[in-house]
Amino acid sequence: MQRSPTCVQLSRSTVPNPDQFGKNASRATLLVGALIHLSVFTLALILPADLSALLDLQETSSLLIILSGSSLLFAGLFLHCAFVHKKPVAWACLLGKGVQSTSLLVAIFAGDLPASTLSLIVLLDFVWLLPLGWIVFHHHRSFPKLAGLAPTLCALCHIPGLIALLVMLSGGSEMEPNVVTRAQYISHHSVSWSCGWIIWMISAQTLLGFYAWWGSRLKNQRLALIGVLVAGIGMISDLTGESIYTGSLPGAARLLANNPENPSLQENFESIQNLATNLTAIWANGFYTLGGMILTLATSNLTRFLRVVTWMIWGAGIVMSFSAVVGWVPGIVLGSAILFPLLIPWCWWMGIKLK
Secondary structure, three states, rough: OOHHHHHHHHHHHHOOOHHHHHHHHHHHHHHHHHHHHHHHHHHHHHHHHHHHHHHHOOOOOOHHHHHHHHHHHHHHHHHHHHHHHOOHHHHHHHHHHHHHOOOOOHHHOOOOOOOOHHHHHHOHHHHHHHHHHHHHHHOOOHHHHHHHHHHHHHHHHHHHHHHHHHHHHHHHOOOOOOOOHHHHHHHHOOHHHHHHHHHHHHHHHHHHHHHHHHOOOOOOOHHHHHHHHHHHHEEEEEEHHHHHHHOOHHHHHHHHHOOOOOOHHHHHHHHHHHHHHHHHHHHHHHHHHHHHHHHHHOOOOOOOOHHHHHHHHHHHHHHHHHHHHOOHHHHHHHHHHHHHHHHHHHHHHHHHHHO
């Protein structure tokens, strides 16, 4: 019996299409990237003093002029990539971002720019490697095999992240109630502190890559795309907060460690750390959790035990975000103690199940 075109269309809509899913996800992500670049261009043009104060720059800094022009240029290139998906334009974006971030990093290490500029590198350059890389490499014959490593890579990257959280970062976190002691720890261990957060930056990228791999295997592609995009917002918040931890906070910690009785320095240190904590523990973790919940609802072939473990992870994420909102440090510790030890084997397990 011949099937009607409507039946054929409905049948195809329930079959996962990783290539189409990747195209839609990269398109939506690059549209967000274009919006962010246009926002930075607008701030640099209309409110240069406010942007300079945010980045700890001189008001007349030539960086603002360069930043304004490059942001407008990349906004246009991102829009082109989002709708046309041409490799040459994506390559141009990748190379341009590489040159821009390398130049800024050299200027930071040379002392010509403050360390707070690292936040700018993360927000404007590092965040967009995944969608641009997908456009460039997704047709390569080895790409499916590499994409299949996403769950394992996510699990492996979170192991050193968990170790860093316990060994390298806890002394400067809110788990230490004394503000001056936190500042002294960060000041005396600035290298290990920054390295610990760089590990978490890499882990954030691998987590979003795992979400995208997960979503590409689901029948409900629209719901899966929403889940991945929500998690993408979480990654932007996460990387921005972590760049503040590595860029702005060590400088404030050094000032406070040298002048522990100065109340204004204590207030400055706490305000910077609170901003980074809000971006990571509240917004990033909240969006990661919400995106994961959406993907879980769209996944119909999980075993009962795996589904229970999955919802335990999201429950721990909710506890962690809510505790950060109300400033309850024991709740943040409890949520982290449940979430991260479960997340590592769960990623590997999901990779086996969804293959």
